Amino acid sequence: MNKFTDETDKETVNRLSQAAPLLAAIVDELNFTKAAERLNVQQSAISHRVRALEEKLGLTLFERSTKNLRLTAAGKILCEAARQSMSVWQPALDKLEKNQSADQIRxxxxxxxxxxxxxxxxxxxxxxxxxISLEVKDDLTDFHHDDTDAAIRFGVGPxxxxxxxxxxxxxxxxxxxxRFLNGVVDQSEQALLEQKMSLxxxxxxxxxxxxxxxxNYFEKTGSLIEPFTCKHQFDRADLMIQAAVSGMGIGLGRTLLIENDLKAGFLKTLGPSVNIESSYWLVCSASFAQSKRFKLLQHWLKKEIQATVNQSHAIQ
Structure with missing residues (x-):
C-alpha cells in the first residue's frame, strides 16, 4: 500500500510547502548552521524541523556527519522541488510589490x-x-508574460x-x-470625396x-463610391494622417488622432463625422485594477480624453 494515502497527502503537502524556504537554504549552504543564519533562526530550530519532516515522511533527507552534510536520493528530490518553488514565488512576490507601489507605470x-x-x-x-513609461506595441499585450501594467486598446471589446x-x-x-486644396478648382466636400484616387x-x-x-465611412454617410482604389496605403494610421498633413491626399481620421493637427491648422475636416462601433479601452490584469496606481491612471486618461474631445467640438 502506498505510504502517502489520500488522508495524509494534504497535510504532507502543507508541511512541504511550509518547509520549502528551509530546504532551499539547506541545499544552498549544505550546512544547518549557515542555513539558520541565512533564515535568521536558531540552528536548533532547523534541526528540529528537518527531523519532524523526516519522521512525517518516513524518509531520511540528509546524511549527517561531524564534517559534512549530504543529501540522500529523497533529499535531492525534495530540495530541488523546494528550489523550484522558491524561484517561482520570489518573482511573483516582486511583481505583487510592484503592482502595489507608486513606481512607474508601463x-x-x-x-x-x-x-x-x-x-x-x-x-x-x-x-x-x-x-508613465510608454510601450509602443501594435499587437495585443500578453499580461501573463510581459511586464506591462496596463494597455489602451482600440476595438469593439470586451x-x-x-x-x-x-x-x-x-x-x-x-x-x-x-496645401492639398491649392489649385483645386472645385473644393466642395462632395467633389473632393469623389476624387477616388486622392484617398x-x-x-x-x-x-x-x-x-x-x-x-465603412462611405456606407455610413450614404455616399458610397464603387468601386474605388486609394491613392496611397500605409501600415499605420499615424503615417496615413501625416501623409494627409503633407498634402498627399485625403486621409481618414479618427478620434484622438487628428485633434492636434486640426487645432494647429495642419488639417481641416471634410464632410460629416460618423460614429463607429469601436471604442478606446483601458485594460489590465485583475490584480493591477485593484491598485492605487490604476485608479490614478484611469482618472488621468479620462480627463485628458475629455479635454481632447472638447477641443474637437470647439474647432468644429
Whole structure:
C-alpha cells in the first residue's frame, strides 16, 4: 500500500510547502548552521524541523556527519522541488510589490495613438502624481508574460480575462491639408470625396474589424463610391494622417488622432463625422485594477480624453 494515502497527502503537502524556504537554504549552504543564519533562526530550530519532516515522511533527507552534510536520493528530490518553488514565488512576490507601489507605470498602446495623442500629453501626468513609461506595441499585450501594467486598446471589446474600462466612443472623419486644396478648382466636400484616387488609407484598419476604413465611412454617410482604389496605403494610421498633413491626399481620421493637427491648422475636416462601433479601452490584469496606481491612471486618461474631445467640438 502506498505510504502517502489520500488522508495524509494534504497535510504532507502543507508541511512541504511550509518547509520549502528551509530546504532551499539547506541545499544552498549544505550546512544547518549557515542555513539558520541565512533564515535568521536558531540552528536548533532547523534541526528540529528537518527531523519532524523526516519522521512525517518516513524518509531520511540528509546524511549527517561531524564534517559534512549530504543529501540522500529523497533529499535531492525534495530540495530541488523546494528550489523550484522558491524561484517561482520570489518573482511573483516582486511583481505583487510592484503592482502595489507608486513606481512607474508601463502603459502599452498602439503606435498611432502614441505619436498623435499620448506623447504630447505625457508631461501632464506628473501633475497627477503619475510616472508613465510608454510601450509602443501594435499587437495585443500578453499580461501573463510581459511586464506591462496596463494597455489602451482600440476595438469593439470586451476583452475576456482582463479588467476593461471604457474610455471613449470613437468617430471617423475625412481630413485634408490646406496645401492639398491649392489649385483645386472645385473644393466642395462632395467633389473632393469623389476624387477616388486622392484617398489615403491605413491597411491595418481595413482588415482588423475595427470599422476604421473608407468603405465603412462611405456606407455610413450614404455616399458610397464603387468601386474605388486609394491613392496611397500605409501600415499605420499615424503615417496615413501625416501623409494627409503633407498634402498627399485625403486621409481618414479618427478620434484622438487628428485633434492636434486640426487645432494647429495642419488639417481641416471634410464632410460629416460618423460614429463607429469601436471604442478606446483601458485594460489590465485583475490584480493591477485593484491598485492605487490604476485608479490614478484611469482618472488621468479620462480627463485628458475629455479635454481632447472638447477641443474637437470647439474647432468644429
Amino acid at each position: 502603459l502599452s498602446l498602439p503606435s498611432s495613438l502614441a505619436m498623435k495623442w499620448a506623447i504630447p500629453i505625457l508631461p501632464n501626468a506628473s501633475s497627477e502624481g503619475l510616472s 476583452y475576456p480575462g482582463l479588467h476593461a474600462i471604457h474610455l471613449t466612443h470613437c468617430k471617423i472623419q475625412a481630413v485634408v491639408s490646406p 489615403l488609407s491605413d491597411r491595418r484598419g481595413a482588415k482588423d474589424n475595427t470599422g476604421y476604413h473608407w468603405q
